[in-house]
Amino acid sequence: MIYSEGDVREWIEQYMHPKRKEHALRTADRVEELARWWGLSVCTGRTAALVHDICRDWSWDAMVQEAQKRNLPLSELEEHYPVLLHGPLAACLYEAHFGADKCVYDAVYYHTTGRPGMGPLEKCLFLADATEEGRRYQGIDDLRTLAFRDLDAAVLASVDRAIPYLVKRSLPLHPLTVNLRNTLLIEHRK
Numbered sequence: 001m002i003y004s005e006g007d008v009r010e011w012i013e014q015y016m017h018p019k020r021k022e023h024a025l026r027t028a029d030r031v032e033e034l035a036r037w038w039g040l041s042v043c044t045g046r047t048a049a050l051v052h053d054i055c056r057d058w059s060w061d062a063m064v065q066e067a068q069k070r071n072l073p074l075s076e077l078e079e080h081y082p083v084l085l086h087g088p089l090a091a092c093l094y095e096a097h098f099g100a101d102k103c104v105y106d107a108v109y110y111h112t113t114g115r116p117g118m119g120p121l122e123k124c125l126f127l128a129d130a131t132e133e134g135r136r137y138q139g140i141d142d143l144r145t146l147a148f149r150d151l152d153a154a155v156l157a158s159v160d161r162a163i164p165y166l167v168k169r170s171l172p173l174h175p176l177t178v179n180l181r182n183t184l185l186i187e188h189r190k
Helices: 005-012 018-038 042-051 060-069 076-080 082-098 102-109 120-131 140-146 151-168 175-189
Strands: none
Touching (some): 005 042, 018 042, 042 102, 042 120, 060 082, 076 082, 082 102, 102 120, 120 140, 120 151
């Protein structure tokens, strides 16, 4: 199926609150910069960025119900913290509406947790979500710069920043995020 960014923007209107949409647009701008720099498809990156948070504002009950309806496997962690489902659900909704595009699907699906073996576009969306212009936190400028030097090092730095944030707030660490960190640490030591 062939579609334009305008088609995607029109489609996401039904899912996103205005502030979430603004975040998605800023993320699309950031992923475009990264995609151009790393020689990736700008169109694919922008599509993934626009779609990545379409389920983020849903109630936890709605996320669980939709995941069950779509036969998404629910771990015990996701049953207790359904917000972790917003990426997988967004990927499923995108695929159901626009058809299969594995690059967009994977980038959207794993944009929150990451995973070992992430592709370049997945890494770009992961970083764009963390570094879009509306984000403010200590060290963000260094992370923004690092994203243009070394994607793996930037992803690792982003995860290393996120872990203390989650621990301080008594939030769980997703096993995929822990595995991603460990894989990147091992790969960087080779």
